[in-house]
Amino acid sequence: MYPNILRHPGPTPIPKKVELAMTQNMISHRSEEFTKLYQEATERVKPLFGTKQDILLLPSGGTAALEAAVANTTSAGDEVVVVTIGAFGDYFVSICEKHGLHVHKLEKSWGEACTKEDLAAFLKPLSNIKAVFATYNETSTGALNPVKQLAEAVHEHTDALFIVDGVSCIGGAPSEMDEWGIDILVTGSQKAIMLPPGLAFVAVSEKAWKVIEANRTTVYYLDLLSYRAWAEKSMTPNTPAISLIMGLSAVCDLIEEEGGFAKTVERHELMKNMVRAAMKALSIDLLTSDTYASPTLTTICAPKGLDLSAFLTHLKKKYHLDLAGGLGHLQGKVFRFGHMGYCFPSDILQAVSLIEAGLQDFSYPFESGAGVKAAQDVFLSSVKN
Ligand SMILES: *Cc1c(COP(=O)(O)O)cnc(C)c1O
Numbered sequence: 139m140y141p142n143i144l145r146h147p148g149p150t151p152i153p154k155k156v157e158l159a160m161t162q163n164m165i166s167h168r169s170e171e172f173t174k175l176y177q178e179a180t181e182r183v184k185p186l187f188g189t190k191q192d193i194l195l196l197p198s199g200g201t202a203a204l205e206a207a208v209a210n211t212t213s214a215g216d217e218v219v220v221v222t223i224g225a226f227g228d229y230f231v232s233i234c235e236k237h238g239l240h241v242h243k244l245e246k247s248w249g250e251a252c253t254k255e256d257l258a259a260f261l262k263p264l265s266n267i268k269a270v271f272a273t274y275n276e277t278s279t280g281a282l283n284p285v286k287q288l289a290e291a292v293h294e295h296t297d298a299l300f301i302v303d304g305v306s307c308i309g310g311a312p313s314e315m316d317e318w319g320i321d322i323l324v325t326g327s328q329k330a331i332m333l334p335p336g337l338a339f340v341a342v343s344e345k346a347w348k349v350i351e352a353n354r355t356t357v358y359y360l361d362l363l364s365y366r367a368w369a370e371k372s373m374t375p376n377t378p379a380i381s382l383i384m385g386l387s388a389v390c391d392l393i394e395e396e397g398g399f400a401k402t403v404e405r406h407e408l409m410k411n412m413v414r415a416a417m418k419a420l421s422i423d424l425l426t427s428d429t430y431a432s433p434t435l436t437t438i439c440a441p442k443g444l445d446l447s448a449f450l451t452h453l454k455k456k457y458h459l460d461l462a463g464g465l466g467h468l469q470g471k472v473f474r475f476g477h478m479g480y481c482f483p484s485d486i487l488q489a490v491s492l493i494e495a496g497l498q499d500f501s502y503p504f505e506s507g508a509g510v511k512a513a514q515d516v517f518l519s520s521v522k523n
Pocket of ligand 1: 148198199200201202226273275276277303304305306326335
């Protein structure tokens with residue numbers, strides 16, 4: 139009877155308007171109705187990426203789009219750099235290694251971000267680097283890499299492509315792909331874009347297209363040249379996720395209703411500040427510093443003296459608040475509070491209040507209401523101006 143309050147860093151809740159859009163009658167992907175839908179949706183979603191390039195739509199999860207970025211730009215034996223600040227950076231490393239690339243791994247400890255200086259120093263002694271890969275928002279830690287600055291380091295020190303995994307933040311974080319010099323930007327539907335899983339997005343710069351044209355790829359289903367050729371006719375090479383593209387159109391309506399994408403970004407920034415203020419008021423540690431804190435998810439350290447796994451199970455069972463646990467070596471040590479997509483300041487007040495209720499049940503020492511008040515203060519100061 140009680141709805142599950144899903145506050146994960148993906149999948150995320152779906153707005154009713156989007157759900158309804160996805161229930162429309164099926165259409166052929168070779169019809170005029172489809173080309174119109176495709177053209178409008180791919181055009182209207184561009185501000186989320188900050189690009190004038192076409193947005194290619196793959197009927198897949200984010201991982202397939204990451205693999206497409208790797209497989210279309212490189213060949214076995216090529217040297218690449220992967221910046222990894224957590225589990226999803228390591229994921230990019232695995233994809234590159236599987237494709238037989240020679241990977242130079244720039245690793246930072248979990249919770250930190252990679253700075254321009256870190257990357258510049260790492261790139262200096264290297265040569266023949268074909269591509270540099272980085273995660274924009276590290277979903278395992280809630281750290282946001284400064285990709286604009288990383289792009290500068292890549293272009294100042296190499297001729298390499300700069301390829302970015304934006305899966306858990308495009309739609310919630312600012313992105314100026316063209317201006318910043320990102321060559322390929324990839325995301326998925328089920329995180330900040332308010333859609334179910336099953337649709338992936340790839341945007342490619344002019345420079346990257348030249349590399350892709352010259353590269354002999356061995357993939358068929360993920361061949362981006364084929365996607366580009368069909369996109370010219372506002373179609374896809376094979377059957378796309380038609381219902382999800384109908385939903386995407388509704389997502390663009392909602393962003394417009396909010397006042398445009400800049401407003402959506404502001405809301406995510408506000409929710410981040412609310413969550414962080416609340417946890418600080420409860421004397422609960424945050425994994426990342428304010429400087430590199432993600433606008434779409436916050437990774438929170440286990441409250442002192444609590445059995446974290448029991449606490450999360452309790453919150454879900456008693457209060458229907460569904461938070462995500464830690465990944466890799468952070469399992470049992472942190473939990474992840476997703477605040478992206480169809481999530482609002484009122485949802486933050488609700489979740490913080492329920493976290494406080496759970497803390498009381500576990501006899502955690504704190505001043506009741508302190509977290510809610512801190513979050514509310516941040517909210518109210520934003521409403522005033
Ligand atoms: C979720 C996620 C992925 C994987 O996406 P799937 O849709 O599960 O394939 C990759 N990178 C990041 C940063 C993610 O958050």
